[in-house]
Amino acid sequence: GRVWQGLISGPRNTPVLYGLGETAPYNWSGDWDEIADVELKIRGLQAGQGLIDGPTNMAMGDPHAGLSVDLDTLADYVVNLPTPQSPPVLDSEQVIRGETIFLEQNCAACHAGTSGTDGLAYDVGTGGTFDTPTLNWLWQSAPYYHDGRAATLQDVFISEGTHRIIGDISPADLDALITYLHSRPG
Secondary structure, rough: OOOOOOOOOOOOOOOOOHHHHHHEEOOOOOOOOHHHHHHHHHOOOOOEEEEEEOOOOOOOOOOOOOHHHHHHHHHHHHHHOOOOOOOOOOHHOOOOOOOOHHHHHHHEEEEEEOOOOOOOEEOOOOOEEEEEEOOOOOHHOOOOOOOOEEHHHHHHOOOOOOOOOOEEOOHHHHHOOOOHHHHHOO
């Protein structure tokens, strides 16, 4: 729920850290192929000394994994964070209807599989090309989009851009879709 301001590339919303082993590449720009590339953020964005003794590799290049026991431990910890249980579903018919709408609206073309991401980057009308985020744990990851511009999922679907479906589906169907999305990965 934290949006980081003052970055050269603009505001960046903190994504969920659960299930990272299934959601590569990483970073909103999709320019990390491994969690250990966090070394670049520690050194660059956070002005730290990093966990690797010596120079780093390029992102998407030779791995950082295996270069530091501390970095490997950090990456292992983050990849293995215990996942929270989704909130109890109060209306299973609403979830089923929402999943049907999800499929009818072709959301699964990009938000694919159990992780809800195809690992590719798209321009969805939010000011650049960004990695497809997971749809899991949306119930606890507001705000949405790379820059946190959508406070709620309803805001995602009424905002300009690819995700705007208001007017294409009924308000009741929009509520069902949001209920389904909030149930993931249930």
